[in-house]
Amino acid sequence: MRGKFVVCAVLLAGCASESGPEHPEHEDEIRTLLGLPEHFELPAIPDYNPPTAAKIELGRRLFYERRLSANETQSCADCHEQSLAFADGLKTPTGSTGTVLVRNSMGLANVAYNNSYTWASNGLLTLEDQIKIPLLADNPVELGVTDGVRDEVLARFDDDPEYAQLFEAAYPEETAGATVNKVVFALASFCRTMISGGSPYDRFIAGDRDALDEQQRQGMALFNGERFECFHCHSGILLTNAYRDANVDDADVRLVFFNNGLYNVDGEGSYPEYDQGLFEQTQDPNHRGLFRPPSLRNIAETGPYMHDGSIATLREVVEHYAAGGRLIEDGPFAGDGRTSPLKSGLVRGFEATDEEIDAVVAFLESLSDPEFRTAPS
Ligand code: HEC
Ligand code: HEC
Known part of the structure; x- marks a missing residue:
């Protein structure tokens, strides 16, 4: 920079x-x-x-x-x-x-x-x-x-x-x-100068079809398809709905938060008491487990994942969505996130082959911008 x-x-x-x-x-x-x-x-x-x-x-x-x-x-x-x-x-x-x-x-x-x-x-x-x-x-x-x-x-x-x-x-x-x-x-x-727009994905959307290989293009199609559902929450140029730019007036800003089914410690959708997301601010019980969908740019570099770093790898993140939430079998946070009543309807789980999951991971890796991580700063 x-x-x-x-x-x-x-x-x-x-x-x-x-x-x-x-x-x-x-x-x-x-x-x-x-x-x-x-x-x-x-x-x-x-x-x-x-x-x-x-x-x-x-x-x-x-x-x-x-x-x-x-x-x-x-x-x-x-x-x-x-x-x-x-x-x-x-x-x-x-x-x-x-x-x-x-x-x-x-x-x-x-x-x-x-x-x-x-x-x-x-x-x-x-x-x-x-x-x-x-x-x-x-x-x-x-x-x-x-x-x-x-x-x-x-x-x-x-x-x-x-x-x-x-x-x-x-x-x-x-x-x-x-x-x-x-x-x-x-x-x-x-x-505001931490701008990253030089990934293979950027070159692809600029028209260079070869910037993504076949596996990455397959992963992109799955990411943007109705089975995997990713794009509903991770949309647009930065792969997040929680986006705004100078063309959006203050009055038109729509904040977005979702419950991903990571926890369900009481069968009623609660997350661990020390951090229940948006609920910490609003105290509205319906806001337990609500978090903002982050941008996925450079996501391969920023693990571990989720608000508490509780998922180690990108592959496990995609598997989490395929399972429709997380089952924690024992320990203090035991519970079945898959059946949380507060989980977003878009995290409902889907069938996917190993190859398809690999393809989505490969697509996510195409969002990395090496120059952003090494430019003088
Ligand atoms: C219902 C909206 C929704 C859908 C659908 C969704 N995500 Fe997410 N995503 C989120 C939210 C919200 C978070 C943060 C959740 C948290 O930390 O508790 C997140 C986090 C992530 C993260 C970790 C981000 C980080 O910085 O740690 C990755 C990677 C990711 N999603 C990829 C995907 C992929 C791939 C799909 C499709 C299989 C998908 N998401 C579908 C809302 C969604
Ligand atoms: C001890 C580690 C730590 C230090 C020091 C720290 N941060 Fe952070 N930063 C975090 C964590 C953790 C979050 C997420 C906070 C949350 O969700 O409540 C965060 C979030 C942010 C965000 C919000 C990003 C987003 O996408 O919403 C910005 C911007 C940020 N930090 C900038 C800074 C700046 C500037 C400083 C120095 C003044 C700083 N941070 C110091 C750990 C740190």
Whole structure:
């Protein structure tokens, strides 16, 4: 991503601070700043945080900066590694003070296009709102910049001449000094540059029929067919219904969450008590086990899978859907997810041969974009 940035900084020096989605004449500049391929729409970007080259550069530095955590041990990148499409390869990660989180670290490819953030939230609709959580939250602690230590952490950046200059360049019209909002807006701007559109699948939809081999094309047909049903929830350019771009008005955003039948601990559809998905926010019993369908881009790099990392491989994910849910025979979470009354009607199970399952896995692997994981950042 640094490679893209340097080019943009040269092209856009001086004019970028006026950029914003409300200025359509600047659309080309934003597309260049974010590194959008031609077949990607402009993402929806809040008016109050238009991207600029200087904000993106500051955000990039902060993303890799362990001094951004209260005890200086952890950065965003410790849980979001570029080589793993910004996931971390763990079932669930551990925060800076040792708390093991209950949810799997999400990959961040094309995160600018989510219509909601995290595995299950109807309240986090922008990157700006989401990023405050790993930064500031005290339960669970991630970076742990809680009220009591906030000024101390921000002072680290004011006291560092290089950072002071980066903050000044990113926010030339504001009073000097680091603030939580400046940090969050810069991180959000950087995350919007995590664009992945160079997979074999992208070349295929651009018209290069040979970009996918025969097995992958068969897998794509199964993925988009009425027996496997995947496309009903994983649709469109990013293979998720939870997508929006600049063409979608706020009023038309439709949040989507589904229960995949992973658990049924009480015969009534409950998930383990420590994480019942959307229910944690709404307390509506019908929302137990509801999670957002994630984008499947770079999915081969971001395992283990599902909100709690409880499925190890892509093959097992497809087998999970073929079984129509998960039977857990013993242990604390024993129960038959296949018979959950809260499971989506689209997860009903299907007959599939081993070859067909292999083909769907091969298709999912075609969604990986090696350049995204290795471009300088
Ligand atoms: C301790 C590990 C950890 C750290 C540190 C961390 N994250 Fe995360 N990140 C996660 C987990 C886990 C989730 C899923 C959270 C959930 O669903 O409640 C997540 C979710 C996200 C998402 C939402 C992605 C989506 O598709 O909805 C973004 C964006 C994000 N993190 C960015 C950041 C940034 C920026 C930082 C640094 C300020 C950061 N993260 C620090 C583990 C971490
Ligand atoms: C009813 C909607 C629905 C259908 C149909 C569906 N999915 Fe999903 N998918 C989801 C949701 C929701 C999640 C996250 C569930 C969770 O974590 O509890 C998910 C998660 C996944 C994941 C793991 C994502 C990650 O980042 O860990 C993969 C891979 C996946 N689905 C592939 C498929 C395939 C292949 C099919 C077809 C066989 C399919 N899905 C059908 C909704 C659906």
